[in-house]
Amino acid sequence: MFLRILRRSLTINKKRKALTISVVALGTGVIAALLSIALVIGDRLEQELRTYGANLEVVPAVDSLRIEINGVDYSNTARGAYLDERQLPKIKTIFWRHNIVGFAPFLPVMGSLKDNGRTISLVGTWFEKPMPAEDEPDFRTGVKIVYPYWQVEGRWASDDSSVSEAMIGAKLARVLNLANNDHFTTEVNGRFQRFRIVGIIRSGGVEENQAFVQLAVIQKLMNLPHKIKKIQISALTIPENKKARKDPAIMTPEEYEKWYCAPYISAIAYQIMEVISNSRAKPILQVAESEGVILSKIKLILLLIAIASAGASILAVASGMTAIVMERRSEIGLLKAIGASNRQVEALFLAEAGMIGVFGGLIGYGLGLFLAQIIGKSSFNITAPFNPAVALITIILAVIITLLGSLFPLRSVAALEPVVVLHGQE
Amino acid sequence: MAFIEIDSLTKTYGRLAALDRITLQIEKGEWVSIMGPSGSGKTTLLNLLGGLDRPSSGSVSINGSVITGMTLNELTQFRREHIGLVFQQFFMIPYLTALENVMIAQYYHSMADEDEAATALEKVGLGDRLHHLPSELSGGEKQRVCIARALINDAEIILADEPTGNLDADNETIVMNLFRRMHAEGHTLVLVTHDSTIGWKANRIATLEHGRLIKIDSGSSTRQEESSEIVLEGIDRSESLSL
Ligand SMILES: Nc1ncnc2c1ncn2[C@@H]1O[C@H](COP(=O)(O)OP(=O)(O)OP(=O)(O)O)[C@@H](O)[C@H]1O
Ligand SMILES: [Mg+2]
Numbered sequence: 037m038f039l040r041i042l043r044r045s046l047t048i049n050k051k052r053k054a055l056t057i058s059v060v061a062l063g064t065g066v067i068a069a070l071l072s073i074a075l076v077i078g079d080r081l082e083q084e085l086r087t088y089g090a091n092l093e094v095v096p097a098v099d100s101l102r103i104e105i106n107g108v109d110y111s112n113t114a115r116g117a118y119l120d121e122r123q124l125p126k127i128k129t130i131f132w133r134h135n136i137v138g139f140a141p142f143l144p145v146m147g148s149l150k151d152n153g154r155t156i157s158l159v160g161t162w163f164e165k166p167m168p169a170e171d172e173p174d175f176r177t178g179v180k181i182v183y184p185y186w187q188v189e190g191r192w193a194s195d196d197s198s199v200s201e202a203m204i205g206a207k208l209a210r211v212l213n214l215a216n217n218d219h220f221t222t223e224v225n226g227r228f229q230r231f232r233i234v235g236i237i238r239s240g241g242v243e244e245n246q247a248f249v250q251l252a253v254i255q256k257l258m259n260l261p262h263k264i265k266k267i268q269i270s271a272l273t274i275p276e277n278k279k280a281r282k283d284p285a286i287m288t289p290e291e292y293e294k295w296y297c298a299p300y301i302s303a304i305a306y307q308i309m310e311v312i313s314n315s316r317a318k319p320i321l322q323v324a325e326s327e328g329v330i331l332s333k334i335k336l337i338l339l340l341i342a343i344a345s346a347g348a349s350i351l352a353v354a355s356g357m358t359a360i361v362m363e364r365r366s367e368i369g370l371l372k373a374i375g376a377s378n379r380q381v382e383a384l385f386l387a388e389a390g391m392i393g394v395f396g397g398l399i400g401y402g403l404g405l406f407l408a409q410i411i412g413k414s415s416f417n418i419t420a421p422f423n424p425a426v427a428l429i430t431i432i433l434a435v436i437i438t439l440l441g442s443l444f445p446l447r448s449v450a451a452l453e454p455v456v457v458l459h460g461q462e
Numbered sequence: 463m464a465f466i467e468i469d470s471l472t473k474t475y476g477r478l479a480a481l482d483r484i485t486l487q488i489e490k491g492e493w494v495s496i497m498g499p500s501g502s503g504k505t506t507l508l509n510l511l512g513g514l515d516r517p518s519s520g521s522v523s524i525n526g527s528v529i530t531g532m533t534l535n536e537l538t539q540f541r542r543e544h545i546g547l548v549f550q551q552f553f554m555i556p557y558l559t560a561l562e563n564v565m566i567a568q569y570y571h572s573m574a575d576e577d578e579a580a581t582a583l584e585k586v587g588l589g590d591r592l593h594h595l596p597s598e599l600s601g602g603e604k605q606r607v608c609i610a611r612a613l614i615n616d617a618e619i620i621l622a623d624e625p626t627g628n629l630d631a632d633n634e635t636i637v638m639n640l641f642r643r644m645h646a647e648g649h650t651l652v653l654v655t656h657d658s659t660i661g662w663k664a665n666r667i668a669t670l671e672h673g674r675l676i677k678i679d680s681g682s683s684t685r686q687e688e689s690s691e692i693v694l695e696g697i698d699r700s701e702s703l704s705l
Contacts, residue, residue: 040565373541375542378535
């Protein structure tokens, strides 16, 4: 009978209910959109933030004392310690290999231009080298992946050493008065090498004073086969807590286990040192930390928006339900006169509110998904797929919102004396 | 102590005394008509008997329970268990059909029984109006739905406010026969009416004027030990109402 009454009650207060449903739909729609986006971009968001550069640097273990000016190593590179380029693929075998977005090896040297004898810093590196990993056959890595924020006029250089291409920093290009498609010849280690410029780099950093060329070319000029000086890695990490900053050597086995199996930057650094022999991996801390801060701030903002829209919906539902209760005072009086208890009358209205919530939530999810596409496309270049869990959460949230919003209006149901409404109709 | 004990019952609206010190006893199984001009306080009295309203002073007790001292929830429960109400305005739930309007009374009393509800409506001549909404029913039809609803739970006490006011002669006969049968089965009936031929069918007729109980007459229906129950002092007992 209850369900029968409920079904019949669908036919009344249609306008108000439609209005209340739309309010709930709007409120939960915003929440559903945030939730859909948050879920899909959880990783994505970090990846976008990662565009601020590498967050891990790997150097030879003994080479900890270095003189570096403008990103160029002035310690005796010929005599110094090196890492082995052939070990690089191992980075993609660590526990958190899927969190390794990319990495690039570097071998910096000084050269002098043949034309005018000017000294320039040449950096041998990978641009976008295919490096099939076990479970990522399409994996490519190099500076293009680690520094996606570099603005390149022209194109990225090829990793094919037979063509000797170079990308040079914008400042260097201005000083040398060089442009794309120009050639320059430089002397390194007593040998001459001619490069064709294919791209000009704007990064806002030291890179603007450097020339990036193929790693293999530098190795050959320097007579340092497979040698590299450092690796920069872009890894997805979670902000570290106090525990994660502890020295792994003094962790309890459980602590160690937990730490090792969390994508903390220190854990990833540790795992990289395990696979690259004689290496020291250190977080480039400032960057890593600010990423954590930005992330938690974004999460806080999303949460605040969600709370605000839930709160606004609750208030709007309260006003809608108050109107519905007022319009049906005589019905409430009659139900009570017939013998319905306060609780039974309230149950009826709560059930109606619940249905409003379910409908509102359904529409809200649809709306949210739509919003998520728009926001996702424009800000993060993603599409948010249908997610049954989010749909369910949205509907439950919508029901909770309508029930909360109904609590206040329903208090007047209990206080209503039947005669007031029944006699009042004379 | 009488089954229904009305003691010095007063209800005032501002300076207006809708009911003025009414004292009346009604025995179990008795049929009492309440008559009087419009505005004399008949509905007010019935509402107080049904626990829908609270008096300004005085009390009503039914079967030993002082209902004027009950909380709203207790009153609701009392109504649900003991009282069938027919309202003067034949209120119905607007979005439920005639049948469902009868069934909700069953539902809140014990449990809904569609067949029983349909039978009750057939008895008041509405067998072909079961699935009509109140807005699709005439005044008289609505009134009969309300009567069926009031009688459906077989309540001990039936309080009816002008139950035949909108009925034609045939339907009035049907409804009055229903009341007569309820009375014969031992239910206590309090019926408000303007129609003295209907009022006359009761055991006693109480007449109100300006909120006062001005006289009590014997009706045509006889009851044992009736004569011993006259209550009001200082009021003449007329033999019957003249038409
Ligand atoms: N809520 C109220 N506020 C103020 N006055 C009221 C209220 N309810 C009833 N009254 C007044 O109380 C008096 C008695 O009203 P009541 O409804 O009991 O009359 P009645 O005898 O049932 O009349 P009728 O035969 O027209 O139904 C009337 O004068 C009415 O105006
Ligand atoms: Mg009246």
